[in-house]
Amino acid sequence: MDIKKYKHIIWDWNGTLFNDIALCCDIMNTIRKRRNMPQITLEKYRSVFTFPVKKYYEKLGLDVSDANWEKLSHEFINDYERRKYECILFDDALPTLEKFAELGKTQSILSAYSQHTLEEIVAKFNIDIHFEKLVGLDNIYAASKMDNGKKWMGELRHDNHEVLLIGDTVHDYEVAAEIGADCLLISRGHQVKENLAGCNCTILDSLSEIF
Template sequence: MKNKIKHLIWDWNGTLFNDVQLSVDIINNLLKINKLPQITYEKYRDIFTFPVSDYYKLAGFDFNKTSFEILGKMFMEEYENRKYEMNLFNGAKEILELVRSRGISQSVLSAYKYDTLLEVLEHYCISEYFESVSGLDNIYAGSKEHLGIELRKKLNFHKSEILLVGDTLHDADVAKAMDVDCVLISNGHQSADKLKANGNLVLSDLSELKHLL
């Protein structure tokens, strides 16, 4: 893989943007409102999955009592109000700059709502690093596989020259659908044990990525 990469595709939430604790806090607020047991940080990373509706069920919600649409809207309202309490992962800007300095183009592929994604990239002053940004047209964080397939069509590189970096098994599934390589970072929304289950290449944090470029 080393020295062949010409384009790097970044996931956003949990990969470049450290919003894991915020997500735990908000889901626990929703659980409390619905008189359900709280979950720990560790349990959150063990049960988080895509589509997000499945993870809500694992957290204990009953959609017959409160619909996923209502819960998802409540989650995102609080998330949007508090998102700037969080920050980029340590070393995120440094790795973005390193990738650019080596002549590797970059893009963002996210299940986050597209227009809001553009806003946060501007807020954290990293928009300049990306030649394209792909996000969903809604707040419910479903699959981004179709976005990945569309992005792949636009990239004029051999599959061996593209690397997707994410923090969930869904990112690995998206990379497979795109027919490109994938590296997962284990300090995001899913635990290292969960990420390694399918034989994925898993790194502890962003700093380890530099050894693959």
């Protein structure tokens, strides 16, 4: 992959820069325990996780009917917000951000995280200086980043393939394809490498492999 050709890097947050995979699995197991459902392994979590997350809940046998989905969403996000600072950035996240900055690349985050909490957590880790813009959702349901991605790509005003989106899920690949950005997927995140294999893009095991 020729990194030099890109003018802007769009980052996914959860599972790409921020290592919250084990926490999300643990919270799901807490939700399941409250309903007397069997626990799942981290590998099982990563093999079934998908977007929209409602489908992932459904795959795990949870009731996602309208009224219950509202309850499940709040249950997850309340536990997540209470425990999010148990998690840290991946070890190679900051060095990679700094390297892109040294190369003169502008950077942003496009996330399924809510806007307010995205801004809060990025500031907490003192890395907001690296980003031109943080683009999150206006709700807690983590449905899709597609619309926000299209809008942000339009604001960037770069030609197709001058922008690289770095993420960890098939949804990140789908967003990149839709908005006209190239895509790089990191396979240690919320989805196993086998689930990413059908994506027509570069797949690496870690950010440290980029340079």
